[in-house]
Amino acid sequence: MAYLDINNVVKHYEEHTALDGVSMQVEQGTIYGLLGPNGAGKSTLIRIINRILAADEGTVLLNGKQMTDADISHIGYLPEERGLYKKMKVGDHIVYLGRLKGMTKADAVASMHWWLDRFDLKEWENKKVENLSKGMQQKVQFIGTVIHRPPLLIFDEPFSGFDPVNAEQLKVEILALRDQGSTILFSTHNMASVEEVCQQITLLNHAKVVLTGSVDEIKQQHKKNIIAVQTPDSIESNSDLFTILPPDPVKKQDTLIKLAPGVKVRDAINWLNEHYRLTGFTEVLPSMNEIFIETVKSKNAENNE
């Protein structure tokens, strides 16, 4: 049974439909990527899970039960549009957010100290938020999201606004939270981070799910039977087995071959091994970025017909 179970959710606005029968199952203790171009409905879905908006149809189950307002204390939410009260002190601010999620004052204070220590922000506790650098404010924001140790975390574009060093630290923290059992829903455009951290993804486009599954499976499904071959020789096309593709602009030394339909990788490699000096080969899997673009483009083309 999925920890977060979204069934057939529909949401209409005055002029358009933001979600049209979206379903999605997130297993406990995994990192789940919610992808999609701008305006696909990601933020609306996330707001529905957070109970900021109400769905017109469909259900959202948490741990097998229909979600209620009481459940929002089990969620930590980092919105894409995020900020802090500039005039509040860092410590007070974190405690305030923790208490809004239902923590007692003592718990919130203890947890705040622990997290400030972890992010090296201890000496900033009594400074006003406005005195912090942008990166430090983002860390405070993150602490405010996780302070109540929620079992479900929702991050909307978590890495935007972070420099690479801080983004790396944030990634480590997110993975640590997953290892401690938190379930993480992750909405982003950053496909590299999706490949690094997500086990499962759902791709939304125009209010509908267009692709869903584990990252590995999806890559296998979308592979184009391309092999990168390392050889000092120059390979000629063999129309029965494969065709030669133009080389990858980054890895120019590799020869890219595309297998003919029905040809197994082993057969092609065996044949090559007999005719050329083969030093190595790798199967080229498409990046999530390519899959994303390809899927969205083909779906848009379908819609236009």
Place this chain on the structure above:
Amino acid sequence: MNKLRLIIAREYMSIVGRKSFIIMTLLLPLLFVVIGAVPVVLAWLNDKGSDTQQIAVIDETGRYAAALHSDDMYSFVAMQGDTMTDARQFYDKANGSIDAVIIIPSNVDSTGVVNIYSEGTITPALASMVKRTLADTIQNAHLASMGIPNLQQMVSEAHIDVDVRSLKWDENGGEQESSTDAAMGLGFLLSFITYMFVLMYGAMIMNSVIEEKTNRIVEVVVSSCRPFQLMLGKIIGVGLVGLTQMAIWIILLAVVGIVAGGALGLTQLGTNAVSPEAMAQASDMGVVQSIMQQVLSINYLPIIVNFVLYFIGGYLLYSSLFAGLGSAVDQPSDSSQFTTPVILIMLIAFYAGIACMENPTGPMAVWCSMIPFTSPVVMMIRLPFGVPGWQLALSLVLLFGTALLIIWLAARIYRRGILHYGQKASFKELFKWMK
């Protein structure tokens, strides 16, 4: 409930903890004191700066000059001579050391005219002082010359001042002294306080809503509580800030009043000698006393209770309007499109209140004290004059009913507005959001 309390506490502390709040709270009354004190200080400087005026007196009758006593302000010097030319010569010879010449003509008993000459201006204070003193003295001399025993006493006993007291019958057939002036003053004060406060704190709420939007904190907060709780928490929190500010002002006023009252009382005792000046002051004191009596004669309890009720109702009505409208804009500079109509309604209410002062029971006053958008201001004008119970009840029901409706509508706008960024919302969109 717990979350609402947290939100109220944060909102309250975020304003009260600000330096600008403390400074404003202390400076505003000071500003009023300064504005009020300027004429007094100027008058005092005027008195202080001028030397004692030298006044020459030519008394052709030879009987009345002695009645003009010298004091700090004026020094009267009786001089001989009995003609205008003498006076002029005397004045010129003095070469500025004489400020004015009073001539009491020999026929003053029949004409009652006394002349004061000077090349400079003759102050009204001098003229009225001379007039008062000589009128009494001449009148007494007339009475004495008639040779009737005890006439003076008889005249003063026969002298009657007619004083008009306005009395109000209450339901039990008893009567109560009422005062139009004090009632008007009190009514104006209360309506002005309501008007100022609602505008000031309404604007404060709107800024607070817009600030949360521009900060982008609002989505973080509403993922922990309902938008309605956030809005209500703001309205209550800012309302409490206002009450705190008022309480500080009342305490300041009380302290200043006690200190000033004490000081005034002491000087009063000190100068209570029989000098004519003190007598004049005593009659001023009589006026002050009668005003005080009028002010004290007003039945305050129902006025205070109703003031608080209307105040809360009006504040809820307008502050939720401001909160709802504030949620629809991203920046304070965009807000005027929505606030202008609201401020206009407030202004209409305020001027309607002033117009109703002339006739607090007229149809305009009654209607405006029923309409919820004007009643918190206009009813304040009517309150000190007494308002029928059924009118109060109906008006309060209308006010609170409308306030609840506006809160509900504002909440519907608010929950959409706070997540609406970018393009400025129009009134049309606001109506859509209400549905």
